[in-house]
Amino acid sequence: MSEITLEIDGRKVQAEEGMTILEAARSVGISIPTLCHHDQLEPYGACRICTVEIESRGRTNLVAACLYPVEQDLVVRTRSEKVDKTRKMLLELMLAHAPDAPEMQELAREYGADKDRFEKESSFCILCGLCVRYCAEVKKNNAIGFVDRGTRREIVFVPEIASEVCWDCKECFPLCPTEALQASFLLTRALTSHSSSAEPESKG
Amino acid sequence: MPRVSSAAELEGLRKDILSRREPDKPCITLCSGTACHASGSTEVAASIEEEIKKQGLSGKVDFRRTGCHGFCEKGPIIVVHPEKICYLQIEPKDVPEIVSQTIKEKKVVERLLYTDPATNEKIIHESEIPFYKNQERIVFGSNGEIDPTNIDDYLALGGYSGLAKALSQMTPEQVLEEIKKSNLRGRGGGGFPAGRKWEECRNAPGDIKYVIVNADEGDPGAYMDRSLLEGNPHSVLEGLTIGAYAIGAHEGYIYVRQEYPLAVENVGIAIEQAREYGFLGENILGSGFDFTIKVHRGAGAFVSGESSALMTAIEGRVGEPRPKYIHTAIKGVRDRPSCLNNVETWATVPLIISKGAEWFAGLGTEGSKGTKIFSLVGKVNNTGLVEVPMGITLRDIIYGLGGGIPGGKKFKAVQTGGPSGGCIPEEQLDMQVDFDQLAKAGSMMGSGGMIVMDEDTCMVDVARYFLDFLSDESCGKCVPCREGIRQMLKILTSITRGKGKEGDIERLEELSEVTRDASLCALGRTAANPVLSTIRYFRDEYEAHIKEKRCPAYVCKELISYYIDPEKCQGCMICFRQCPAEAIIGGKNQIHVIDQEKCTKCGTCFEVCPPRFGAVSKMSGEPVPPPIAEEARMITRKSEAK
Numbered sequence: 109m110s111e112i113t114l115e116i117d118g119r120k121v122q123a124e125e126g127m128t129i130l131e132a133a134r135s136v137g138i139s140i141p142t143l144c145h146h147d148q149l150e151p152y153g154a155c156r157i158c159t160v161e162i163e164s165r166g167r168t169n170l171v172a173a174c175l176y177p178v179e180q181d182l183v184v185r186t187r188s189e190k191v192d193k194t195r196k197m198l199l200e201l202m203l204a205h206a207p208d209a210p211e212m213q214e215l216a217r218e219y220g221a222d223k224d225r226f227e228k229e230s231s232f233c234i235l236c237g238l239c240v241r242y243c244a245e246v247k248k249n250n251a252i253g254f255v256d257r258g259t260r261r262e263i264v265f266v267p268e269i270a271s272e273v274c275w276d277c278k279e280c281f282p283l284c285p286t287e288a289l290q291a292s293f294l295l296t297r298a299l300t301s302h303s304s305s306a307e308p309e310s311k312g
Numbered sequence: 313m314p315r316v317s318s319a320a321e322l323e324g325l326r327k328d329i330l331s332r333r334e335p336d337k338p339c340i341t342l343c344s345g346t347a348c349h350a351s352g353s354t355e356v357a358a359s360i361e362e363e364i365k366k367q368g369l370s371g372k373v374d375f376r377r378t379g380c381h382g383f384c385e386k387g388p389i390i391v392v393h394p395e396k397i398c399y400l401q402i403e404p405k406d407v408p409e410i411v412s413q414t415i416k417e418k419k420v421v422e423r424l425l426y427t428d429p430a431t432n433e434k435i436i437h438e439s440e441i442p443f444y445k446n447q448e449r450i451v452f453g454s455n456g457e458i459d460p461t462n463i464d465d466y467l468a469l470g471g472y473s474g475l476a477k478a479l480s481q482m483t484p485e486q487v488l489e490e491i492k493k494s495n496l497r498g499r500g501g502g503g504f505p506a507g508r509k510w511e512e513c514r515n516a517p518g519d520i521k522y523v524i525v526n527a528d529e530g531d532p533g534a535y536m537d538r539s540l541l542e543g544n545p546h547s548v549l550e551g552l553t554i555g556a557y558a559i560g561a562h563e564g565y566i567y568v569r570q571e572y573p574l575a576v577e578n579v580g581i582a583i584e585q586a587r588e589y590g591f592l593g594e595n596i597l598g599s600g601f602d603f604t605i606k607v608h609r610g611a612g613a614f615v616s617g618e619s620s621a622l623m624t625a626i627e628g629r630v631g632e633p634r635p636k637y638i639h640t641a642i643k644g645v646r647d648r649p650s651c652l653n654n655v656e657t658w659a660t661v662p663l664i665i666s667k668g669a670e671w672f673a674g675l676g677t678e679g680s681k682g683t684k685i686f687s688l689v690g691k692v693n694n695t696g697l698v699e700v701p702m703g704i705t706l707r708d709i710i711y712g713l714g715g716g717i718p719g720g721k722k723f724k725a726v727q728t729g730g731p732s733g734g735c736i737p738e739e740q741l742d743m744q745v746d747f748d749q750l751a752k753a754g755s756m757m758g759s760g761g762m763i764v765m766d767e768d769t770c771m772v773d774v775a776r777y778f779l780d781f782l783s784d785e786s787c788g789k790c791v792p793c794r795e796g797i798r799q800m801l802k803i804l805t806s807i808t809r810g811k812g813k814e815g816d817i818e819r820l821e822e823l824s825e826v827t828r829d830a831s832l833c834a835l836g837r838t839a840a841n842p843v844l845s846t847i848r849y850f851r852d853e854y855e856a857h858i859k860e861k862r863c864p865a866y867v868c869k870e871l872i873s874y875y876i877d878p879e880k881c882q883g884c885m886i887c888f889r890q891c892p893a894e895a896i897i898g899g900k901n902q903i904h905v906i907d908q909e910k911c912t913k914c915g916t917c918f919e920v921c922p923p924r925f926g927a928v929s930k931m932s933g934e935p936v937p938p939p940i941a942e943e944a945r946m947i948t949r950k951s952e953a954k
Contacts, residue, residue, distance in 0.1 A: 153635030154790045156830045170829045176637050190829075197826040201795035226799050235788070254788075257613065259798045261788030 114182040129173040129184055130158055140186050141195070141215055143202075143285050144236035145174045149245050155202070155236055157215070159194050161185040170194060192219055200225040202234045206286035232286050232293075235261060239280035239291050249273050252280065252291070263291070265298035274299075315590035317598040319476035322467075329464045338373045338415050339393040341456065342402075345380030345539050346574055347696075352403065353377075353388035359404035363411045373415055376465070379455040379543015382697035383443050386426070391438060391456065398438040399424035429693075429715065443694045443713050448675065448683050451659050452536075452699040455543035460578045463585040466546040472591050474662030478554045479599035487558035487665065488514060494669035495681040496661070500526050500617075500654030500759050501729075502834065503680070503747035506661075509651055513641040514559045516649035521561040523552055524626070524645070524652040527568040527575065528610050528617035531730030532781065534761040536685040536697050537655035541568065541575035544659065545582035549605065551661035553592065556603045559651050564605040567622050571612055579607055614731075614785035618833050619652045620644075621787065632787045633833035654759060656685055676702030680746035684760055690727075691766040693718050700745075707741040710764055721766040724865075725849070729758030731778045731785070732838035734845030735771060754845040756838065770867035771850040772857050776804035778842040786835060793836030796827030800843055808868040812858035817847060862933025869913045872932045876917070878903045878940045880927035883947045887917035887928065903945040908936055 112123050116133050123132035128151065133140050143155040151174050158173040163183040170190065185191065199212065199221035206212055207223045207230065216223055235254070240263060243249050251269040254261055265274065274295055284291055316322050340360055344353050360375055381389045386400040392414050399410060399421065406424055413419045425434040426441045435441050438456075458465040466472070478487050492507030513521060525548060529537040541548060552564050568575055583605055586592040594602045608626050615621050616631035623645045625631035636643070644650025660682060664672045673681045680702040686709065689695050693715035700709060706726060710716070717723050725735040728745075734755030736743070743749050747757050765774065779801040788794045800823050803816050824840030831837045847854060856862045863871040876887075876896075883901045895911040898904030904927075906917070921928040 151635065153832055156791050156832070159830050171637065172635065172832075175635050194826050194830050197822065198791050198795075198830065201791055201799065204795070204799075227802065234791070235794070237789075257615070257784075257788045258786040259783045259788065259794060259801075261794065 112178050112180050114178050114180070114184065116184040117186055123178045125178070127178050129160060129162075129171070129176045129178060129182075132178050133173065133184070133186060138186060140173050141218075142174060143211075143234065144238060146238055146242065146283065149238070149241045151175045152237055152241065155198070155234065157195055157198055159191060159198070161188045161191050195219045196221045204228055205231045206234055209286040211285045231262070233263060234286060235263065236285055237263075238283040238285070239263065242280050242283055247273075247277060247279065249277070252294075263294065265295050267298045270295060270298050315588070317590060317595075319480040319597060322472060322476050322597065326467050326470070326473075329468050333468065336394055339376060340373065340410070340415070341376045341378045341391045341393065343379070343381045343387055343389040343456065344377040345384075345387075345455075345542055346535070346572075347380060347384035347539075348387035348389065349574070351384075351387045351401075355404050356388050356390075356402050356407065359407040360411070363407050367408075367411050367416065369411065369415060373411075376459045378458055379460050380539035380697065381438070381456040382447075382449075382452060382539075382699070383438075383441070383694065384696040385694050386696075389438075389456075396437050396439075398426065398436065398441070400426055442715065443696070443698070446704070446708060446712050447699050448701045449699045450663055450675075450683055451547070451656060452540065452544075452685050452697065454547070455539065458544055460543050460545055461581050463546060463582070463589060466544070470666070471546055472550055472662075474665035475550050475553055475557075475591060476597055478557055478665050479597050479601060482665075484514070484558045484560060487554060490665060490669045491558065491661065494664045494672040496657065496664060496672065497680060497747060498653055499656035499660070499684065499757075501756070503757055506653055506657055509639075509641050509653070510555060510559050512639060513561075513649045513651040516642040518649050520563070520648050521559055522645050522648060522650040523556045523559060523561045523564045524622070524650055525552055525564070525566040525568075525658055526617060526619065526622060526652050526654040527566060527572070528622060529569065529572075529655070529759060530612075530614040530617050530785075531759055531761040533689040533763055534687040534730060534759055536687050536760055538572050538575055539697055540655050540659050540685075541572070542578050545575075545579045546586065547659040547662060548579075548655055549582055549586050549592065551658035552605065553596070553603050554661050554665055555651065555653070555658065557601055559649075561651070562602050562604070564603065565608050565626055565645070566605060567608045567610055567616075567626060569612055570609045576607065576609060583607070613787075614781075615787045615833075615835055618835055620833070622652065623650055632789055633835070635790075635832050656760075677744060677746045679748045684745070684757070686760045686762045688714050688762050688764070690762075690764040691717055691721065691769070692764040702746045703744045705742050705744055706736065709745065709762070710741070714764065717764070717766050719766075721768065723764070724767050724769050725765045725771065725774075727755075727763040727765065727774065727842075728761065729756035729841070730761045731781045732756075732835065732841050733758050733761065734841045735765070735774060735849065736845070737849040754848055755841065768865055768867070770808070770863055770865040771846045771853045772804060772863075773808050773865075773867050775842045775846045776801065776808055779804055779839070782835070782839050786839070790830075790832040790836060792827045792830040793832065793839060796823050796831070796836070797839055799823055800827070800840065804843070807854065807857045808863075809870040810857070810861045810868070812854075814858065816858055817851070817854050820847065856933065860933045864932070866930040866932055868932075872913060872930050873908060873936045874906055874911060874913065874915070874917055875929055875931050875936050876904050876906055877927050877929060878905075878945075880925055881947075882925050882927070884922065884925070886920050886922065890916050890920050892916060897939075898945075901947045901949075903940055903947060905939040905945070 110125050140158050142158045144152050153172045153175045159170050160173045196219040203223040204226040243252050252265045255264050388402050390399040390402050496506040497503040616625050618633045620634035621631045675682050683699050685699045698713050727735045783797045783801050786793050824844050827840045866872050881903045888896045888898045893912045895907045918928045
């Protein structure tokens with residue numbers, strides 16, 4: 109692995125080829141907010157809250173830090189007017205779904221996001237996919253997945269699998285940036301509507 | 313049929329095919345593309361076969377079902393060879409006359425010819441019809457000559473000579489150089505230089521590489537790729553094989569929508585035939601080059617037309633765009649270098665190799681070479697597919713080829729580039745159409761959709777329509793696209809419902825910016841185009857909706873009312889009877905009045921009121937006058953008053 113030098117927020121940073129901007133920044137203690145990122149999981153790039161501004165080959169661009177690979181002489185700005193404005197809007201869009209999540213509220217304070225900017229559609233879920241991906245990639249269970257697409261996309265437990273594996277696991281709950289409300293709710297619903305549902309009382 | 317194992321053998325085969333053809337033998341060709349199929353070409357075909365038999369002409373006249381001719385407005389189209397007499401809008405009942413008059417008697421059936429609306433003159437030949445006159449049909453022109461299920465038809469027109477030339481006279485590097493020199497840009501959306509993409513894929517490390525045809529055409533109203541695949545599939549196979557040779561790929565995919573059954577069928581037949589003849593498979597034309605093609609049928613998601621999503625779908629997973637910042641030319645299908653171009657791009661390649669890069673670069677503009685096929689639809693007289701040189705003006709397309717706007721209405725805008733394109737207003741009609749000019753105008757080339765809109769179109773409603781489409785068709789993975797579209801659609805819907813607020817336009821602009829800058833793939837990055845371009849050119853319409861609660865085009869139901877002018881109403885009861893909501897109060901010889909509470913604004917009364925009365929009008933942004941007093945509603949006619 110060859111060494112790469114890039115600049116993050118005016119600081120020269122040494123990184124290895126193949127690292128992402130996020131990894132390089134964190135290695136020197138520069139923090140970039142994330143919501144859908146998890147060290148054990150494949151990068152996903154969905155929440156875009158890690159958006160940073162880069163200068164590369166004479167052009168300025170917004171990119172997702174969790175995915176963008178470091179380049180020699182890359183210039184990264186983790187906070188700029190444009191970055192902050194983008195993050196503020198992204199938070200406002202997500203807060204319409206999960207207005208009360210503490211992690212989101214903390215970010216909202218940092219970026220001056222107004223949780224009431226957009227009409228509420230309290231699904232609690234911001235579709236970060238941490239539960240879905242953790243279940244698939246780490247637990248290899250695929251007990252929860254996405255259904256539908258576009259603005260109708262949602263997460264749903266697969267009753268046949270969930271009734272077998274979920275009660276003894278529940279490892280996805282603490283991953284949820286909106287406090288697992290949605291996951292537990294959906295799990296319960298899926299189990300109770302399934303004909304051969306497990307009996308949580310006797311097991312739990 | 314023996315395998316063709318060299319370029320010389322191919323020329324021999326071509327001569328053989330041509331020698332078996334009698335150029336003077338009458339031949340009826342019938343357009344059998346999907347559009348003509350919908351307007352009844354299957355029935356016409358049956359009656360042609362029957363009539364040839366019935367009139368004792370079996371064996372004396374050929375009949376060929378061809379691909380789309382493009383002039384779909386006037387389909388089904390018949391061309392009688394060798395005179396090339398063109399008959400339009402043919403029904404089965406016209407066929408006996410065509411056979412007895414034109415084939416037997418060599419006479420033209422006047423009533424089936426095209427009538428030029430400007431001069432009222434009858435036009436005999438397809439090429440002289442104004443719709444075709446200014447076209448440059450280098451890619452699409454063969455469609456009308458070829459039976460797509462018969463490889464000999466393609467060979468007779470010089471088919472596979474580009475491939476033979478590439479394999480026998482050129483190195484892969486030379487083929488690549490030729491494509492780079494031609495400046496061919498991708499016809500599927502972004503207009504990325506094809507040669508550069510090929511080169512990147514060629515130079516990418518890895519032994520196994522793929523070439524891919526993107527036939528996931530999903531823009532509403534666009535069907536040029538469909539028509540090419542249906543009508544001339546070998547041109548796409550030939551282009552793909554040449555590309556594979558230049559790039560060093562031995563496997564190719566055609567990703568075609570399952571909703572295109574005829575394209576799927578014809579491509580399958582073409583692949584089979586090409587394999588039998590030795591244009592696909594091992595040791596193609598004796599060159600030692602091997603190449604095979606698989607057809608992958610898509611499930612219809614619009615987003616799967618995005619290159620990385622398409623490749624994910626080929627791998628058998630849900631077609632969602634990949635978030636990685638690495639070109640698919642380097643890491644595509646199964647993380648291997650994969651070169652994807654759309655149908656039209658691949659179909660252009662054999663022409664460039666046969667005729668040379670300089671010939672191709674001689675067509676078009678500085679930055680956009682060659683021709684482009686557009687799907688001309690909407691409020692325009694001649695709808696259909698047109699192939700024009702890059703640089704032609706929008707006016708020439710819409711008024712020259714398209715014959716202008718029907719019903720004497722005024723042109724308002726043309727939407728190009730599909731759902732994430734933009735709307736271009738009248739003052740830009742003289743703009744030269746190419747990749748860069750369209751982008752400068754806030755729209756894009758896209759795959760070549762062109763939807764013409766007249767004065768009865770509400771531009772806020774148009775933006776709402778496209779955002780509604782995108783809210784269904786976004787994959788929903790990333791926040792700026794999914795949530796940005798959701799909120800933009802909410803604002804647009806509320807504006808069209810008369811609930812627009814001060815600041816909505818600015819909110820839309822701000823959402824547009826984030827959606828454009830932060831989205832994961834091109835769908836999200838371009839999703840705001842319909843919003844931004846309509847705000848840019850039709851801001852006054854947005855303001856009328858928001859500030860005056862008025863829809864200038866009288867489209868948005870919540871903002872319009874229907875009103876019967878008591879001075880004009882003749883009490884004929886036509887609207888009274890037809891109103892589905894029973895919202896019209898009236899009787900014989902009584903002035904009718906609309907009960908505004910009951911009215912559902914369906915517009916039936918407006919449509920059925922006899923034009924000589926013209927008593928029903930639409931209103932917007934002003935209060936409806938109070939209903940005329942009941943005692944004053946009796947109509948006294950002059951003749952009765954005497």
